[in-house]
Amino acid sequence: MTRSISTGRKVLGAALFLALGAPLPAFAHAILMASTPAVNGTAEGPDVSFDLRFNSRIDHKRSRLTLTLPDRSQQVLPIAEDGPEDQLTTKAALKPGAYTLRWQVLAIDGHITRGDVPFTVGGN
Amino acid sequence: MALLIDLFGYLSVILHGLTIVAQSMALGGILFLIFLARPFADALGTVGDDILRRTRRIAGWAAVALIVCEAATIALQGAVLIGTVDLSFADVMSADFAIAGQIKILAAALLVVLAFGFPNTPRPVLAGVVLLELAAATLTTHANARLEDRVPLLIVEGLHQLGAAIWIGGIPSFIMALGRCHDGMAWRKVGKRFSQMSTVGVACILVSGATMTYLYVGDLPGFYGTAYGVMVGAKMAMFAGLLCLGAMNYLLVERLRTNPATPITRLKRFAEVEIGIGFTLFFAAASLTSVAPAIDLSTDRVTWNEIVERNTPQMPVLTSPDHAALALPALQQKLDQEAEAQKKNPPPAFVPGSGDLPPRNLDDIRWSEYNHHWAGLFVLLMGVLALANQAKLARPVTKHWPLVLLGLAVFLFLRSDPEVWPLGEEGFWESFRDVEVVQHRMFVALTVIFGLFEWRVRVGGLAKTKAALVFPIMTALGGALLLTHQHAIANVKDQLLIELTHTPLALASVALGWSRWLEIRLDPPGNKIAGWIWPACFIFIGFLLLSYREI
Ligand SMILES: [Cu+2]
Numbered sequence: 064m065t066r067s068i069s070t071g072r073k074v075l076g077a078a079l080f081l082a083l084g085a086p087l088p089a090f091a092h093a094i095l096m097a098s099t100p101a102v103n104g105t106a107e108g109p110d111v112s113f114d115l116r117f118n119s120r121i122d123h124k125r126s127r128l129t130l131t132l133p134d135r136s137q138q139v140l141p142i143a144e145d146g147p148e149d150q151l152t153t154k155a156a157l158k159p160g161a162y163t164l165r166w167q168v169l170a171i172d173g174h175i176t177r178g179d180v181p182f183t184v185g186g187n
Numbered sequence: 188m189a190l191l192i193d194l195f196g197y198l199s200v201i202l203h204g205l206t207i208v209a210q211s212m213a214l215g216g217i218l219f220l221i222f223l224a225r226p227f228a229d230a231l232g233t234v235g236d237d238i239l240r241r242t243r244r245i246a247g248w249a250a251v252a253l254i255v256c257e258a259a260t261i262a263l264q265g266a267v268l269i270g271t272v273d274l275s276f277a278d279v280m281s282a283d284f285a286i287a288g289q290i291k292i293l294a295a296a297l298l299v300v301l302a303f304g305f306p307n308t309p310r311p312v313l314a315g316v317v318l319l320e321l322a323a324a325t326l327t328t329h330a331n332a333r334l335e336d337r338v339p340l341l342i343v344e345g346l347h348q349l350g351a352a353i354w355i356g357g358i359p360s361f362i363m364a365l366g367r368c369h370d371g372m373a374w375r376k377v378g379k380r381f382s383q384m385s386t387v388g389v390a391c392i393l394v395s396g397a398t399m400t401y402l403y404v405g406d407l408p409g410f411y412g413t414a415y416g417v418m419v420g421a422k423m424a425m426f427a428g429l430l431c432l433g434a435m436n437y438l439l440v441e442r443l444r445t446n447p448a449t450p451i452t453r454l455k456r457f458a459e460v461e462i463g464i465g466f467t468l469f470f471a472a473a474s475l476t477s478v479a480p481a482i483d484l485s486t487d488r489v490t491w492n493e494i495v496e497r498n499t500p501q502m503p504v505l506t507s508p509d510h511a512a513l514a515l516p517a518l519q520q521k522l523d524q525e526a527e528a529q530k531k532n533p534p535p536a537f538v539p540g541s542g543d544l545p546p547r548n549l550d551d552i553r554w555s556e557y558n559h560h561w562a563g564l565f566v567l568l569m570g571v572l573a574l575a576n577q578a579k580l581a582r583p584v585t586k587h588w589p590l591v592l593l594g595l596a597v598f599l600f601l602r603s604d605p606e607v608w609p610l611g612e613e614g615f616w617e618s619f620r621d622v623e624v625v626q627h628r629m630f631v632a633l634t635v636i637f638g639l640f641e642w643r644v645r646v647g648g649l650a651k652t653k654a655a656l657v658f659p660i661m662t663a664l665g666g667a668l669l670l671t672h673q674h675a676i677a678n679v680k681d682q683l684l685i686e687l688t689h690t691p692l693a694l695a696s697v698a699l700g701w702s703r704w705l706e707i708r709l710d711p712p713g714n715k716i717a718g719w720i721w722p723a724c725f726i727f728i729g730f731l732l733l734s735y736r737e738i
Contacts, residue, residue: 173284
């Protein structure tokens with residue numbers, strides 16, 4: 064059983080276009096302006112520092128950074144509470160491999176958004 | 188929970204739209220009370236008392252709706268946060284947006300109590316509560332999350348909402364008041380004062396809108412090259428339409444001065460359409476909260492050349508790729524084969540709500556383009572027949588134009604779900620277990636019902652009944668919802684290029700609905716003019732669909 068259309072686009076108003084099969088854009092308000100490591104970038108292990116900068120003031124306490132490890136397991140990274148109001152920072156000890164950092168942020172105005180930063184940790 | 192956050196994006200936009208509607212009607216009702224109903228109560232006599240009571244009722248019920256919407260907003264956002272970030276209820280309720288929301292609810296509750304229970308509340312007290320509500324509402328706008336220009340942006344956001352409340356939010360009370368009055372002098376009094384109020388409202392919107400456009404959009408490439416800019420453009424187009432209607436009403440009110448016997452039907456009808464387009468505008472405004480301001484997107488904008496290139500007409504694609512070639516079926520087939528080799532259950536190729544986008548290949552794009560092009564042919568045919576019917580050409584044939592919708596329904600039935608009967612392997616009845624198929628089927632059924640219904644209106648003698656209004660309302664609503672549906676993720680150019688074609692579609696659909704509404708509700712000659720507009724909108728939509736491209 065396969066479905067070519069995601070759940071989010073199943074609401075009546077746009078039903079004609081959904082039925083026609085136009086792709087669904089995602090929602091985004093708070094966006095990532097810059098990050099270390101960069102999207103699809105590399106980092107030097109084992110101690111990796113993360114720094115994500117957004118276009119909005121972010122509620123640090125109510126945001127979350129989740130790291131997907133090369134073995135597909137997930138790990139929640141603690142967010143430093145004292146960083147600048149538009150940045151999220153954290154650290155992790157990582158082995159070489161391909162990772163994805165998923166961010167979910169609450170902007171001060173109440174909007175929740177999320178996105179991914181795929182990156183690789185280099186090493187020998 | 189992942190599914191919830193996907194749905195959350197769409198739900199929160201719809202909910203936000205409803206919140207803006209409720210908020211502006213509640214505040215607009217109170218302002219109508221302060222500046223029109225109260226001052227004129229004595230001069231209008233018994234009618235004045237009636238208007239006072241009804242205005243309070245409109246404002247009171249709108250405030251009730253505002254409480255419901257705001258509570259639902261906090262609940263929805265709270266549920267997502269509790270489910271995804273491991274927060275307690277208290278943690279969520281002490282977030283900035285939740286505190287602002289609680290103040291909004293409090294102020295709205297105060298309005299409910301004052302509107303229903305205390306008819307003699309002093310006007311400054313009412314105005315104070317209105318300002319409190321506005322201030323709290325402003326704290327949940329983009330402006331409050333800005334790093335730069337935060338204070339000026341907060342001020343103009345407040346002004347913007349105040350303007351919308353005075354003008355659009357006051358119109359329901361205005362129509363009510365016009366309906367209560369029975370002589371030219373009363374109409375003139377009410378019309379004149381509301382004209383003055385809406386002028387102030389329009390001024391607030393213009394000043395704040397221009398400031399926000401400058402600070403959020405920045406420049407011309409930001410305007411056409413980003414989702415935010417495109418949505419601002421749609422808002423401007425609707426605002427211009429509203430201004431035209433408002434200006435014509437202003438002239439009519441002026442005519443009442445010289446001739447109190449001037450009929451005011453047009454005043455009421457235009458005001459009805461102003462409510463409709465105004466509320467559509469609110470939904471467009473709500474969807475702006477789900478896209479990043481253009482000024483924050485310095486890279487990955489769509490360029491003018493790309494827009495021109497994408498929209499240069501090409502021959503429509505009228506042949507379709509085989510559905511086995513689509514990305515998802517192909518991937519699933521591969522997974523099925525692998526699983527069979529390992530004697531395991533095959534994993535699904537795509538899990539809705541996982542946060543990943545379903546895979547798409549070139550054939551998916553062709554499939555989608557083909558669907559749009561054929562739908563375009565149906566809509567174009569419908570428009571041409573409707574236009575011919577309007578021109579009194581071959582009426583025995585052309586009056587049946589709504590039946591074309593049945594053809595469209597059959598087409599959608601065949602094409603929406605390629606995996607199921609009759610194109611795919613899955614049987615007709617067993618496919619009903621899939622929520623998505625059920626929803627597509629419902630849409631097909633709706634198209635059939637809608638087509639037969641409008642056909643009955645045209646040929647079955649329902650033309651003079653309220654049933655005739657179903658078609659304009661449904662098309663206008665469809666357009667409004669289409670406007671809220673499209674939100675390109677900040678950096679995906681392709682989706683923005685698609686959105687660029689959907690915005691005019693949505694606007695044309697809104698224009699179609701409301702011009703048909705005017706054709707039904709206006710007296711000659713206005714209804715004749717309106718009668719030519721909506722078939723033209725159909726034809727325009729048909730051409731847009733025919734030239735739709737995703738690559
Ligand atoms: Cu925001």
